[in-house]
């Protein structure tokens with residue numbers, strides 16, 4: 025029974041396991057009794073601050089925290105077979121039953137299963153601090169037609185999203201300030217956030233609203249632990265503990281830009297994330313099933329085999345892409361889900377569906393924070409709490425449903441019927457058109473200078489902003505701060521677990537390497553069979569063959585020119601392919617490293633080795649064509665040595681490209697530096713100039729063209745008198761050693777550059 029629970033619940037949550045072990049060991053007869061006891065334990069262990077806040081009567085205390093489950097969920101619990109009829113649904117229900125902490129063999133009756141469903145609900149909700157009694161569920165209203173329609177649209181196997189139990193996170197932040205260092209050579213700083221206070225607890229969705237540039241993304245980054253250049257001021261606590269590395273695996277962060285691999289399908293994307301992020305104790309099969317569950321949860325079944333797409337390739341729609349991004353994060357069953365404008369660019373129905381998903385996630389006991397730009401009124405009413413920002417200042421924090429009431433209490437009420445979100449954004453922008461002007465503000469305008477009013481005699485945006493900041497601070501700010509500072513009554517074990525500095529990897533180093541290698545191959549499979557690239561290489565080989573047609577009779581100088589060209593061409597090509605590798609994946613690397621998905625060494629080796637097959641495959645037909653058309657020395661040994669020499673050069677040139685790309689992380693700069701470097705290496709390659717001045721002779725040592733050219737000459741002319749072409753007749757050992765050293769040294773430089781890359785922007 026325990027392993028079933030453990031496998032279905034990927035959360036490596038030892039505390040819960042400990043509690044469950046106690047229950048299992050106590051050998052209580054009926055499974056229903058067992059699960060109910062676990063629920064009771066959990067509820068006792070996690071006493072929600074909702075209850076304590078209720079005593080305080082603050083914004084956290086009301087029905088938000090003691091909200092009943094959605095009708096959909098309640099109905100699903102009352103009638104488990106309702107949510108769909110497919111086999112997949114049956115499987116999901118079965119696996120959910122396993123999660124109900126029940127051994128069905130022990131139970132063996134339909135009645136027990138039904139009570140197990142209730143217990144499961146109780147368990148999920150217990151992490152928010154309260155339990156829903158089965159009677160409450162039975163009393164709940166059935167589905168409305170609209171909801172059924174919504175479910176059908178969303179997918180055939182829709183179940184309650186994120187319903188697996190998770191460690192609750194109570195996030196509090198007081199007087200948060202943040203400064204960014206301005207770029208441009210100066211050490212000037214700019215304060216972006218000026219003392220933001222708020223809190224969000226399990227079961228709640230906190231919305232951040234404000235005009236563009238008001239600091240929403242910055243605040244999300246700070247709260248989600250994605251710190252940027254400097255440490256923020258003020259206090260931010262998670263279950264009354266500061267941020268720790270352990271939290272990286274408990275926080276899901278959906279960025280504003282969709283960072284996904286364009287050539288992977290939806291299913292591949294989620295499966296690879298599941299392999300890398302879910303705990304080691306889960307098998308590969310369980311991780312795959314988990315990815316499928318998330319696909320169902322988010323209604324992505326219809327497009328699961330469609331590629332994500334990007335600027336140049338058509339793939340899934342914007343809404344589906346956004347849902348994949350959310351799926352990437354909810355896969356790990358995060359305790360805290362942070363989203364930056366998950367609805368931007370989507371139509372209102374799709375946006376509503378995404379917010380509904382967030383609400384479902386929160387209802388399952390997770391803590392959700394989302395920045396949102398211009399929500400429709402239907403969306404606005406789905407938020408539990410709201411933070412309104414203006415120029416990095418707090419204009420409102422409290423229940424979303426009370427925002428209008430608060431602004432009318434300070435004298436700002438809409439004069440016409442308005443979407444509350446539109447009204448709040450207008451106010452935050454300092455626009456009081458169609459809004460009553462507070463008398464205090466009018467007096468201020470009368471008595472102050474002309475800068476305080478607009479041409480129409482209305483208060484200027486700057487003075488409105490000042491008024492709103494002062495009004496919030498004087499009327500609400502201090503009270504809220506005091507309320508937030510009250511400690512949460514939560515199990516000490518939970519607090520300790522959160523403060524653990526230990527990182528948790530989802531896979532061993534070797535597994536990470538092989539998963540990333542396979543992902544790299546899949547993502548770039550289209551490049552491997554790119555006819556353009558193959559045609560390009562073969563066309564050049566053909567032209568070379570024609571120009572040097574049977575060159576053995578034309579003299580060795582001509583052949584030397586051919587060998588030098590081969591050395592240059594097969595360095596040029598890999599360098600200019602490799603420089604794109606890391607700059608192109610920079611955003612993905614940052615995102616995945618910030619989520620502790622893998623070790624950098626595993627990524628680096630997988631990424632660099634997954635390119636090798638293509639880079640070593642392409643030269644084979646090209647060199648074969650050139651070799652026989654130009655009549656180079658017909659001898660199997662010489663042919664294979666020529667091929668091996670070029671392979672060695674390709675791998676070392678790739679290293680240089682990787683090092684340049686990784687150290688600059690900017691394609692334009694990298695291309696410029698690479699072209700200068702490759703030209704210098706070519707000129708120092710030993711063909712154009714033989715007697716290089718001593719002070720620049722070191723350039724030889726860095727040039728793979730020089731060593732490759734020498735080796736190719738030695739392979740072709742091993743029978744030739746020694747100092748022809750200035751080459752000594754030796755075994756070529758020095759050149760091989762130099763090229764092998766370059767393979768490692770350039771890669772090492774690339775790795776160091778990647779290590780130094782800041783994870784934050």
Ligand SMILES: Nc1ncnc2c1ncn2[C@@H]1O[C@H](COP(=O)(O)OP(=O)(O)OP(=O)(O)O)[C@@H](O)[C@H]1O
Nearest residue numbers: 204205206214216235236237238239240241242243
């Ligand atoms: N690293 C930085 N250096 C300088 N200025 C910055 C930096 N990061 C943010 N800012 C500035 O801080 C302000 C807030 O930026 P932020 O991205 O948080 O706003 P936002 O509310 O999320 O905007 P939007 O809704 O347009 O995404 C902006 O004026 C932005 O230019």
